[in-house]
Amino acid sequence: MIEVEGSLKARLAVWLVVTVSALGVLLLVEAYFSSQRAAERAYDSQLEAAALTIAEAIQWEKGQPVVEIPSAALQILATRHQERVFYAVLDADGHTVSGNLDLGISPDWRRRVSSQPTWLNDSYHGTQWRLYGRELDSAGWETQDPVQIWVGHTMSGRDALTETLFEHAVTRFVIMVLLAGILMLLAMRVALAPMRRLRHQLRQRDADDMRPLEARVPEEMREMAETLDSLFTRQREGREALLRFTADASHQLKTPLAGLQTTSELALKSDSPDAWRQALTEVHGSAGRTSRLANQLLSLARLRHAVEASATSRIDAVALLHETAFDWAQRDASQAHDIGLAPLPASPQYIQGEVWALQELLGNLIDNALRYTPAGSVITLGAVNHAQTLELYIEDDGPGVSPEMLAHLHHPFERGGRQDTEGSGLGLAIVDSIVRRHEARMQVESAEKGGLRVRLLFPCLTRHEEG
Amino acid sequence: MSIRCVALVWLLGALTPSLAWADNPLIVEAALDREVAAPLLDAFEEAYPRIQLTFRDHSTLEVDARVADADDPPDVVISSAMPWQMSRVNEGYAQRLDSTAAREWPEWAKWRDEVFGFTFEPIVMAYRLDLSRHMMPPKTHADMHTLLTQHRETLRDKVATYSPSRSGVGYSLFQQDARYTTRFWDLVAAMGAADTNLEANTRAMLEGLSEGRYWLGYNLLGSYAMVWAQSHPEVIVQVPQDYSLVMMRMAFIHRDAPHPAAARAFLDFLLGREGQRVIAGETPLFSVRSDVEGPYTAQRLRDQVGERLYPIPLNASLLAFVDPSRRTAFMERWQREFHRLSHPAPDQSAAATESPIRPDALAAVRRPGYGVVLPTNDSPDDME
Numbered sequence: 048m049i050e051v052e053g054s055l056k057a058r059l060a061v062w063l064v065v066t067v068s069a070l071g072v073l074l075l076v077e078a079y080f081s082s083q084r085a086a087e088r089a090y091d092s093q094l095e096a097a098a099l100t101i102a103e104a105i106q107w108e109k110g111q112p113v114v115e116i117p118s119a120a121l122q123i124l125a126t127r128h129q130e131r132v133f134y135a136v137l138d139a140d141g142h143t144v145s146g147n148l149d150l151g152i153s154p155d156w157r158r159r160v161s162s163q164p165t166w167l168n169d170s171y172h173g174t175q176w177r178l179y180g181r182e183l184d185s186a187g188w189e190t191q192d193p194v195q196i197w198v199g200h201t202m203s204g205r206d207a208l209t210e211t212l213f214e215h216a217v218t219r220f221v222i223m224v225l226l227a228g229i230l231m232l233l234a235m236r237v238a239l240a241p242m243r244r245l246r247h248q249l250r251q252r253d254a255d256d257m258r259p260l261e262a263r264v265p266e267e268m269r270e271m272a273e274t275l276d277s278l279f280t281r282q283r284e285g286r287e288a289l290l291r292f293t294a295d296a297s298h299q300l301k302t303p304l305a306g307l308q309t310t311s312e313l314a315l316k317s318d319s320p321d322a323w324r325q326a327l328t329e330v331h332g333s334a335g336r337t338s339r340l341a342n343q344l345l346s347l348a349r350l351r352h353a354v355e356a357s358a359t360s361r362i363d364a365v366a367l368l369h370e371t372a373f374d375w376a377q378r379d380a381s382q383a384h385d386i387g388l389a390p391l392p393a394s395p396q397y398i399q400g401e402v403w404a405l406q407e408l409l410g411n412l413i414d415n416a417l418r419y420t421p422a423g424s425v426i427t428l429g430a431v432n433h434a435q436t437l438e439l440y441i442e443d444d445g446p447g448v449s450p451e452m453l454a455h456l457h458h459p460f461e462r463g464g465r466q467d468t469e470g471s472g473l474g475l476a477i478v479d480s481i482v483r484r485h486e487a488r489m490q491v492e493s494a495e496k497g498g499l500r501v502r503l504l505f506p507c508l509t510r511h512e513e514g
Numbered sequence: 515m516s517i518r519c520v521a522l523v524w525l526l527g528a529l530t531p532s533l534a535w536a537d538n539p540l541i542v543e544a545a546l547d548r549e550v551a552a553p554l555l556d557a558f559e560e561a562y563p564r565i566q567l568t569f570r571d572h573s574t575l576e577v578d579a580r581v582a583d584a585d586d587p588p589d590v591v592i593s594s595a596m597p598w599q600m601s602r603v604n605e606g607y608a609q610r611l612d613s614t615a616a617r618e619w620p621e622w623a624k625w626r627d628e629v630f631g632f633t634f635e636p637i638v639m640a641y642r643l644d645l646s647r648h649m650m651p652p653k654t655h656a657d658m659h660t661l662l663t664q665h666r667e668t669l670r671d672k673v674a675t676y677s678p679s680r681s682g683v684g685y686s687l688f689q690q691d692a693r694y695t696t697r698f699w700d701l702v703a704a705m706g707a708a709d710t711n712l713e714a715n716t717r718a719m720l721e722g723l724s725e726g727r728y729w730l731g732y733n734l735l736g737s738y739a740m741v742w743a744q745s746h747p748e749v750i751v752q753v754p755q756d757y758s759l760v761m762m763r764m765a766f767i768h769r770d771a772p773h774p775a776a777a778r779a780f781l782d783f784l785l786g787r788e789g790q791r792v793i794a795g796e797t798p799l800f801s802v803r804s805d806v807e808g809p810y811t812a813q814r815l816r817d818q819v820g821e822r823l824y825p826i827p828l829n830a831s832l833l834a835f836v837d838p839s840r841r842t843a844f845m846e847r848w849q850r851e852f853h854r855l856s857h858p859a860p861d862q863s864a865a866a867t868e869s870p871i872r873p874d875a876l877a878a879v880r881r882p883g884y885g886v887v888l889p890t891n892d893s894p895d896d897m898e
Contacts, residue, residue, distance in 0.1 A: 115840045118693070118831030125830030129626045131604045132830050145839040148605060172606055 056235060063231055067224055074220060082212035086205045087177075090126065091166055094179035097123040097198045098164075101134060105194055107187025112138055112194050114145050120198070128204030133176060139192035152197055156180060160195055175202050241265055245272065257283035296344050299472075303337040343473040346407065350480035362402060363395040364437055364505065365430050371409040372428045383422035386413065389429030396430060396437045398505040400485050408481040411474040412441045412501055418474075420445030420498065437507050442500035447493050456491050475501075539566040540776035543581070543588035545574040545595065546763060550738075553796035558783050565776045574598065574682045581607050587770040589777035592763055594735075595682035596631075596826055597689075597835035599764040603629045604833055608766035611778060615785040623762060623802050623828055631762025631828050632784045633799035634812040636736035636819070637687055639752045640720070640743070645729040646750075654756040655691075655701060658732060662704035669708045672729040674719045677712035678848055683761065684714075687733045689835045689844060690759055690826050699851045705732070706852035723749050735761065737798040737810075753819045760825040763799070 100120035106113050114136050124132040135146030141157055150171050157180075159165045164181035178199035185194060241264050248262055257279050264272045307330055314326030369388065376386040409428075416426045424445045431438040448456065455461050457479035461472050475491075478501075482489045487505040494500035544551070548571045555569055570588070572580070574595035581591055581602045591607075593599050602608065608628035616627055623631040639658065641651050649665055652658040662669060676684020691698045711728065713719050716735045720742045722728035731739075736758075739751045765784060767777040783789040787806060794801035794808025801811045808814075816823060826832070834840055 113839060113843065115843050116834045116837040118834040121830040121833045129830070131606065131626075132833065145837055147601065147833060147837065174606065 055239070056232075059231065059235060060228075063228060067227070071220060071224065075217060078216035078220070079209075079213050082209045082216060083205075085212055086208035089208060090177070090200075090202075090205050091179065093123055093126055094166070094177065094198050094200070095164070095181075097121075097134070098179055098181050098196045101136065101196050101198065102181070102183045102185075105136065105183060105185055105196075107185065107190065110187065110189035112136065112144050112185070112187075112192075116145060124198055124200050126200065126204045128207060130200035130202075130204055131174070133171075133178070133197070133199040135197040137195040137197065139194070144194070146197075150176065150178070150197075150199065152180070152195075157195060160197075161193065169199070176200065177202055177205065241268055249275075255286075257286065299340055299344075300337065303333050303340070307333050307337075340473070343477060347473055347477050347480060350404075350477060350484065359399050359401055361397050361508065362400050362405065364398050364405075364439060365391050365396050367402070367405055368409065368428055368430055368439060371406060371413070375410070375413045381413070381417055384417055384420065385423070385425045387425065387427050389427050391430050392432050396432055397508045398437055398485070399508060400505070404481045404484060408478050408503070409439075409441075411478050415474040416441060416443045416445070416499075424498070432507070433504075435507055436504045439503045439505065440500060442494040442496075443498035444494070444496040445498040447498050448491075450493070453491050453493075457489070538564050538773070538776060539568060540590070540773050540780055541568045541570065541588045542590045542592065542780065543570050543572065543577050544590075544592035545572060545577045546592050547571065547738075550741075550797055550799065554784075554789060554792050557788065557792045557796075558780060561783060561788065562776075562779055565779065567780075578602065581768065584770070587768045587772065589771040589773050590765060590767055590780050592765045594635075594761060594763045595686065596762065596764055596828065597686055597832040598682055599629060599766070600625065600828070600830070600832040601836045603766055604830070607769050609769050609771070609774070611767060611781055613778065613782050615782045619785055620802065622825065625828055625830075629764050629766040629828075630781070630785055631764050631825075632790075632802060633737070633761075633763040633793065634802050634815065634825070635761045635763070635800055636753055636815060636823060637733050637759040637761060638736040638739050639754060640723060640731040640734050640739050641750050641752065642723050642726065642729045643748050643750065644726070651750070651752065652730070653752060654754055655695075655698075656756065658730075659697070659701045659704055661730075662701070662708050666704075666708050669730065671709045671711065672727075673705060673708055673710040673732065674713050674722055674728040674730070675705065675710055675732040677714055679845060680712070680714045683735070684733065685841075685844075686826065686832075686835055687759060687761070688848070690824075691733075692844070694757065694824075699847070702848060702851040703854045707855035709856070720746075720749065733759075737800060741798045753822075755822065757822050757824050758819060760823050762802070762825060762828060764828070 097120045100117050100123060101114065104114050104117050104120075116134065120134070121132055124130065124134065133146075133148045133150055135148075135150070135152060136144040137146075137152065137157070138144050141152075141154065148171070150169060156165070156167065160180035161182050164179070166177065166179050169176045169178050176199045178197060180195055180197045183194045183196060184191075241262075245260075245262050245264060245268070248260070259279060260272055260276050262272060310326050310329045310333070314323050317323065317326075369391065372386060372388050375381050413426065413428075416424075420426070420443045424443050426441065426443045428441050429439070431440070452461075457475045461475070479489060482503060485505060487503055490502040490504070492500050492502070548555075548569060551569070551571075555567060559565070559567055570580075574593050577591060577593045578595065578598045580586075580588055591599070591602070603625060608626075610627050611630075612627065616624070616630070619630055623634075639652060645651055648668055649661060650657075652661050662673070676687060678685040678688050688698075688702075691701075710732075711722070713722070716738045719728065719731040719734055720739060723731055724742075724746045734751075736751065736753065739749070743749045743751045765781060767774065767781055771777045785803075787803065790801040790803040791806045791808065793799045794806045794811045798810055800815060801808065804811075804813050812823075
């Protein structure tokens with residue numbers, strides 16, 4: 048079920064917007080304050096220049112400081128923004144030597160200025176003023192008192208400059224964001240191009256085209272492409288296995304059916320009831336075998352197809368082995384062989400599994416051993432408890448299988464190179480399927496005595512799980 | 515609600531529009547001769563018949579004092595005492611005029627879009643025809659100095675100029691003269707040596723010239739002198755050939771103007787094409803705008819006199835002129851220079867000789883209120 052949840056573009060756009068706005072707010076706040084600082088620095092230096100110009104004009108005359116305010120100082124104060132200007136020259140007692148507006152320089156301010164030149168903001172009649180004061184040590188013949196020079200102006204120039212600088216910053220930022228957005232869109236298109244290519248390629252594919260992908264993908268998409276590829280591979284393999292299985296199954300069914308046809312045709316041509324009886328017996332045996340073959344095919348198909356886990360339970364594997372061995376030992380088919388049990392672990396060994404499947408598994412293995420070994424062979428079943436795994440094994444002292452065949456034994460219709468038996472070649476394939484269902488492992492190897500040994504390794508239930 | 519009340523409300527409602535119609539006053543406080551300004555005022559009343567214009571013509575001192583009058587502030591303030599006007603604007607007594615005319619007004623003739631120089635009046639020399647019979651009339655400041663030096667006895671008591679202590683305009687002009695060259699002080703000394711008469715206004719100088727008491731006048735307002743010369747052929751107006759100062763009358767809307775809308779209309783009219791056209795055509799005040807035609811325009815004056823016109827800069831530097839200590843220093847120097855070449859003992863017969871600064875004037879300069887210090891005099895200031 049594919050649910051479409053937004054688009055990558057929208058998601059990226061939202062991220063961009065969110066991060067950019069958060070960042071933008073910070074940047075703009077910073078830009079505003081730095082604009083303000085820049086404007087302040089620029090205009091503060093003009094205040095300083097004006098104060099210095101006035102300082103230059105101060106002289107002592109008859110024990111009194113005298114100042115002839117230079118026009119230039121006022122023009123510097125006014126700036127090109129035509130600010131309203133303030134200036135005052137105060138003597139050591141704070142009396143005004145010269146000045147224009149009564150901004151009320153407080154004694155506190157005078158003290159501050161006496162230690163170092165000071166800038167400060169003040170409100171006068173509802174207007175904001177920026178003031179600057181500095182003290183001048185100038186000596187006359189009679190007196191050597193310090194003189195304070197105060198200058199100030201209104202702040203429209205500062206505001207205008209701040210505004211201009213801030214506007215520039217905002218403009219730069221907006222342009223940057225727009226460019227970033229456009230670049231992001233382009234980058235997204237470029238980055239998503241391989242994905243689009245892949246999509247296109249997949250869409251173009253025929254339904255039964257299971258060939259590996261042939262696409263150029265970036266590193267980030269490699270995993271996905273590989274996953275797709277392995278999916279295709281598995282599909283292809285499954286498909287091939289199915290085709291092979293169907294072909295083999297048809298072939299296997301064809302032979303007994305052909306035999307049935309021949310036998311029944313011969314019997315129909317004969318008038319002898321003995322011949323009929325003979326034929327019927329053959330037909331009966333053949334139908335039985337065919338029926339068994341069909342059953343095996345069916346159970347194999349069922350095992351392979353049943354993906355959903357059926358009910359499993361805790362099973363005592365040793366008891367199961369014991370029961371199954373006894374059951375088979377009593378059957379007619381096994382009278383020619385010696386079925387026995389190796390020494391079993393004393394305590395019950397539990398594994399998780401399906402009883403019918405495990406019975407089928409053991410039955411198949413015993414059946415195989417009976418079929419592929421000559422009469423009189425010894426077939427031994429056993430169980431060994433390794434720490435984490437429980438090993439069930441069955442071995443015989445028959446002719447065994449050549450090493451190169453061992454790996455293929457679990458394939459359907461594989462008979463280990465033997466065509467002299469009545470086996471269908473499905474036994475080990477069924478075993479293999481069951482083993483897989485139980486998440487166990489199967490090892491097929493030559494036994495020490497020369498026969499075949501099949502080892503099944505089941506995961507043990509831990510004590511905790513047992514509890 | 516009683517019937518009487520209803521009737522009263524109805525009556526008020528009926529009366530209100532007509533009251534609004536009639537009650538649209540405008541108070542203009544001006545140091546500008548009503549006679550000179552009459553065509554301008556008439557044109558305004560014609561353009562704005564609903565505005566009841568009250569034009570109060572006072573001396574610059576009185577005008578300046580009225581600005582600070584919190585109880586009865588005027589709407590519009592006009593004065594030729596440029597430093598004092600500037601000082602009031604700097605104190606925050608003006609309000610911004612935001613209009614097309616204000617925005618288009620030349621930068622050099624306005625400050626903060628609050629105060630506007632709306633006239634362009636050259637400062638001139640004027641002489642009586644008698645002078646040219648004895649000597650070559652002066653064309654430049656240097657000529658003036660030479661004449662006063664070479665013909666000191668002939669010109670004794672025959673020269674007139676502004677009194678810097680009694681006239682704000684005169685003081686501003688001398689300050690500006692002194693900024694250009696230190697030789698100005700030689701001229702002051704020469705004028706002092708020739709017992710130059712110090713008048714409070716241009717009209718007094720012009721009258722003296724016509725009556726024959728004076729032969730030569732220095733630093734007269736060209737606007738008045740030119741009109742005077744038209745009806746008094748014995749008076750010749752000379753625009754100085756080296757440099758000629760130009761004074762601008764400055765107008766602003768009072769911060770607390772009781773009728774701001776009418777005030778804005780008036781100022782817009784002054785600065786607008788129509789008002790400037792009247793100034794150029796019907797008054798001798800010279801229009802500033804270059805797009806009006808008439809006998810009295812700044813452009814025409816420039817064409818006649820050349821590029822030797824030096825308008826007193828309308829900027830913050832004007833504030834220095836009204837600085838109390840600077841004014842004191844300037845006046846002290848004036849006294850010193852004026853008496854440098856004259857007789858060791860002041861000549862009592864020279865009645866109009868500048869008196870030394872009076873104690874009360876000094877007191878005014880030193881007063882702690884930081885207020886603008888105006889010439890402390892009892893006599894009428896300037897004629898405008």
